[in-house]
Every structure is written in structure tokens, then in C-alpha cells.
Amino acid sequence: AQSVTQLGSHVSVSEGALVLLRCNYSSSVPPYLFWYVQYPNQGLQLLLKYTSAATLVKGINGFEAEFKKSETSFHLTKPSAHMSDAAEYFCAVHTDNQGGKLIFGQGTELSVKP
Amino acid sequence: DSGVTQTPKHLITATGQRVTLRCSPRSGDLSVYWYQQSLDQGLQFLIQYYNGEERAKGNILERFSAQQFPDLHSELNLSSLELGDSALYFCASSVGAVSLGTDTQYFGPGTRLTVL
Numbered sequence: 001a002q003s004v005t006q007l008g009s010h011v012s013v014s015e016g017a018l019v020l021l022r023c024n025y026s027s028s029v030p031p032y033l034f035w036y037v038q039y040p041n042q043g044l045q046l047l048l049k050y051t052s053a054a055t056l057v058k059g060i061n062g063f064e065a066e067f068k069k070s071e072t073s074f075h076l077t078k079p080s081a082h083m084s085d086a087a088e089y090f091c092a093v094h095t096d097n098q099g100g101k102l103i104f105g106q107g108t109e110l111s112v113k114p
Numbered sequence: 115d116s117g118v119t120q121t122p123k124h125l126i127t128a129t130g131q132r133v134t135l136r137c138s139p140r141s142g143d144l145s146v147y148w149y150q151q152s153l154d155q156g157l158q159f160l161i162q163y164y165n166g167e168e169r170a171k172g173n174i175l176e177r178f179s180a181q182q183f184p185d186l187h188s189e190l191n192l193s194s195l196e197l198g199d200s201a202l203y204f205c206a207s208s209v210g211a212v213s214l215g216t217d218t219q220y221f222g223p224g225t226r227l228t229v230l
Contacts, residue, residue, distance in 0.1 A: 036221070043116060043204060044221040090157065100145060100170045100208070101159035102219060 002027045002093050006105035014113045019063075019078040021108045023091030026072065033074040034092040034102065035065055044090065050074060061085070086112045117141065118222035120205050126228045132193040135225045139186055139207030145169070146188040147208075147219060148180055152201040163188055164210075192227070200229045 007022040025031055032051050036044040048059025055067045065076045074091060088109045092102040117140035127133055139146050148160040159172035163182035174180075177195075182188045192199060203226075206219040 034218075043118075043223040044206075045116070046218055046220070049218065100147060100162040100164070100219075101172055102147075102149075103159070104157035106156045 002031065002095050002103050004091050004093050004103055004105035006089075006091050006108050008108055009106060010109050010111065012111040012113060013081045015083055016080050019076070019081045019085065019110065021076040021089050021091075021110065023065075023074045023076065023105060024072050025074060025091075025093045027093060027095055029095050032094045033065075033067060034094070035059065035063070035074075035076050036090045036092060036104075038088045038090065038107075040087070047076070047089075081110075081112045083112050083114065086110055116220040116222060118205060118207050118220055120203075120222040120225050122225060123223065124226050124228075126230065127195060128230055129195055129197060131195050131229075132191065133195065133227065135190040135192070135203055135205075135227075137188045137190070137205030137207075137222060139188070139205075140220055143207035143209050143220070144186065145208045145210060145217075145219075146182055146186070147206040148174075148188070148190050149204040149206065149221075150201045151204060151224070152198075155201075157204075160190070195229045197229050200227055202226050 003026045005024045034049045035047040048057045050067045058064045063078045088107045091105040119138045144165045147162045151157045160174040162170040180190045202224045204224045205222045208217045208219045
């Protein structure tokens with residue numbers, strides 16, 4: 001069965017600092033991986049997705065993630081944090097043998113200090 | 115704005131009651147998904163419909179049911195409500211059946227259900 005683990009339920013960074021949110025997946029078949037962001041009182045917005053075309057994926061708002069099969073990881077990074085990045089971030093996995101469902105990690109809340 | 119609409123935004127009801135949540139997918143999307151977000155369980159997939167037919171099922175309780183209508187909107191029915199059903203319920207839509215992971219799911223703003 002597929003699963004996703006996000007290391008760290010809370011991450012705090014200073015404005016301008018590197019953002020690193022960790023995601024590890026477990027899958028017996030090639031996975032598709034996603035990062036979603038949820039701002040307070042809003043739905044989930046897709047940041048980026050990995051669909052096997054390229055291991056380094058660039059998304060919106062300056063975020064990117066690298067798929068590392070050997071480490072079963074898909075960590076999300078942003079070189080310089082902005083106050084507006086404060087939100088909850090979810091990593092999710094989908095596999096073709098599971099129908100349409102996304103399996104989400106528990107989420108990481110990002111705080112950005114001025 | 116994802117293009118997915120959900121109504122109502124908030125719902126407060128009592129234990130034992132029944133409620134219906136409604137979702138309208140993005141124009142052109144044939145698949146609708148329902149997810150439940152709660153503090154203890156996180157984001158859990160409930161059910162998927164594709165062009166009116168059930169396509170995938172997750173950890174959906176027997177007290178819960180859903181359907182997708184010919185105009186492609188979907189309703190999630192929750193009955194015999196319990197305190198533990200209080201959660202944020204999201205609807206998402208995608209173009210196809212997501213048999214391929216290249217299809218993206220777009221999420222609505224959610225319906226917050228409070229059971230008192």
C-alpha cells in the first residue's frame with residue numbers, strides 16, 4: 001500500500017531563509033507525487049506535481065521539489081521564504097492501481113518570522 | 115479560485131441528523147472526489163465518481179453516501195451524524211478518471227460541518 005510521511009508537523013523559518021519541507025513516500029509501483037498548499041480557511045491549491053517527466057519539478061510561487069527514487073523522497077524547497085508562504089503544506093501520492101485517490105501526508109505547518 | 119464550488123460553506127447540526135453537501139466541478143471535469151479533513155485523521159479520501167458512476171472508494175462510512183448527477187454535480191449525504199463526523203469536507207474535480215497520475219485534482223473551498 002502507498003503511504004506518505006511528512007517529517008515535522010511544524011516548521012518555522014525567518015523571512016528570506018531557505019524553506020525545506022520533507023516528504024517521504026512508500027510505493028510498490030511508480031508513484032505520482034504532489035505538493036498542495038492550504039491557506040487558512042481555504043481549500044487546497046496545487047503547488048507542483050511529479051509525473052516522471054523530470055526529477056526536478058518547478059511549481060508556483062517559487063517552490064520546487066526533487067524526486068529522489070533512491071531515497072523515496074520528494075522534498076519541497078524555496079530559496080527565500082516570504083511572509084505570504086505561511087500556510088499548511090501537504091504532500092500526496094497517487095498510483096495508477098489505486099483508482100483516483102490521493103493519499104495525503106499529515107501536513108506541515110510553515111510559519112515565517114519577520 | 116479553482117473553479118470548484120461547494121455549498122454550504124458552514125453547516126451546524128445535531129447528532130442523529132442528516133445533511134447533504136453539494137459540489138459543482140470545474141467546467142469540463144468529469145470526475146468528482148470527496149475528502150474528509152479532521153484533526154485526528156488528517157485528509158482522507160472518501161469516494162470518487164466519474165461521469166455518474168462510482169469509480170473508487172476509500173474509508174467511507176456506511177452512514178455516508180454520494181452520487182453524481184447527469185449535470186456532473188455531486189452530493190455527499192451524511193446520516194445519523196455523530197460528534198466525530200465534525201470535519202472539513204472537500205470536493206475535488208479532474209478532467210478524467212485519474213487512471214493516470216498526470217491528471218490534476220482541483221479542490222473546492224470545503225464545507226465545514228459541526229455536529230453538536
